[in-house]
Amino acid sequence: QQPVQSPQAVILREGEDAVINCSSSKALYSVHWYRQKHGEAPVFLMILLKGGEQKGHDKISASFNEKKQQSSLYLTASQLSYSGTYFCGTDRYSGGGADGLTFGKGTHLIIQP
Amino acid sequence: GAGVSQSPSNKVTEKGKDVELRCDPISGHTALYWYRQSLGQGLEFLIYFQGNSAPDKSGLPSDRFSAERTGGSVSTLTIQRTQQEDSAVYLCASSSWAKGPNYGYTFGSGTRLTVV
Numbered sequence: 390q391q392p393v394q395s396p397q398a399v400i401l402r403e404g405e406d407a408v409i410n411c412s413s414s415k416a417l418y419s420v421h422w423y424r425q426k427h428g429e430a431p432v433f434l435m436i437l438l439k440g441g442e443q444k445g446h447d448k449i450s451a452s453f454n455e456k457k458q459q460s461s462l463y464l465t466a467s468q469l470s471y472s473g474t475y476f477c478g479t480d481r482y483s484g485g486g487a488d489g490l491t492f493g494k495g496t497h498l499i500i501q502p
Numbered sequence: 503g504a505g506v507s508q509s510p511s512n513k514v515t516e517k518g519k520d521v522e523l524r525c526d527p528i529s530g531h532t533a534l535y536w537y538r539q540s541l542g543q544g545l546e547f548l549i550y551f552q553g554n555s556a557p558d559k560s561g562l563p564s565d566r567f568s569a570e571r572t573g574g575s576v577s578t579l580t581i582q583r584t585q586q587e588d589s590a591v592y593l594c595a596s597s598s599w600a601k602g603p604n605y606g607y608t609f610g611s612g613t614r615l616t617v618v
Contacts, residue, residue, distance in 0.1 A: 391544065421606050430506075430593065431545070433606030476544060486606070487599040488558060489535060492545040 390414045392479045394493035401467050401500050409462040409496045411477030419486050420453050420460040421478040424471075425495070431476060434462075436486065464498070472500045504528075506610035508594050514616045515584055523579040523613045527596030534577050535597075535607065536569060540590045548592075551577060552599075584617045591615070 392413045401407055411420060419438050423431040435446070437453035437460060445451065448465045464471055474497050478490030507526040515521050527534050536548040547561040551571045562568070566585075571577040581588055591614050595607035 423606070423609075430609035430611045431607075433608065436606055478545075481547065487533060487597070488552070489547050489550045489561070490607070491547060492537075494542075494544040 391491055392477055392493040394475075394477060394496050396496060397494070398497040399499070401498070403469060403500055403502050404466055407464045407467055407471075407498060409464075409475050409477075409498070411460045411462070411479070411493055413458045413479050415458065415479075417453075417455055417458055417460075418480045420451075421486055421490055422451055422460075422462050423476045423478065423492075424473045425476065426473040434475075467498075467500050469500050469502065472498055474498070506594055506596050506608050508592075508610035508613050510613060511611065512614045512616075514618060517586060517617055518583055520580065520582045521584055521615065523581075523592050523594075523615070525577045525579070525594030525596075525610060527575065527577070527594070528598075528608055529575075531596035531598045531608070532574065533597045533599055534571060535595045536577070536579050537593045537595065538590045539593055539612070545593065548579070581615075584615075586617045589615055589617045 392411050395410045421436045422434040425431040451462045453460045474495040476492045476495045478492045481489040509524045532553045534551040537545040539545050549569045550558040566582045569579045591612040593612045595609045597607050
């Protein structure tokens with residue numbers, strides 16, 4: 390089952406914060422987050438494993454609540470370089486993504502100066 | 503290589519023709535994945551290879567699609583008798599799960615397939 394991402398699109402001013410949500414109808418063992426800029430390959434941001442641990446680097450962080458089968462990606466003090474489409478990927482089976490991921494339809498993030 | 507390499511980057515073909523798309527993963531990455539990305543859609547899983555094990559073909563949309571991976575490295579995705587609905591960007595990714603679960607996928611730049 391494909392995870393559901395929200396919002397579908399968001400437009401921010403530079404310096405504002407954003408939250409992107411990813412919900413699944415099935416139990417999760419891991420959630421991956423990727424960013425894709427127009428015409429480029431998706432780039433891995435982070436993986437969250439079962440345990441609810443929040444991870445992050447720089448001003449991008451994420452949380453994983455396996456009880457609610459949800460993950461959220463937080464972008465604080467957004468920069469122009471954060472623009473792109475963000476995808477969450479959830480396990481196809483229980484291998485933490487090793488045997489493939491099912492991706493959401495993506496969230497388009499536009500950062501304006 | 504330094505990254506995942508895909509060729510060709512663009513392919514225009516006539517309806518009914520066969521096409522082959524190539525993926526050269528990062529050296530040492532045992533896992534290889536093919537995804538399809540259509541306009542406005544997410545990434546659709548097609549097939550997964552792990553080392554020399556039999557591939558997981560459960561995402562292939564029809565029997566016109568097939569893939570192989572030679573020597574645990576280079577992979578070729580073949581689409582026979584192409585249809586217009588096959589038009590999409592085909593992405594290949596590789597990963598090294600032997601290092602642990604904290605490594606994600608490295609994607610190639612994709613092959614944009616247009617069936618006319």
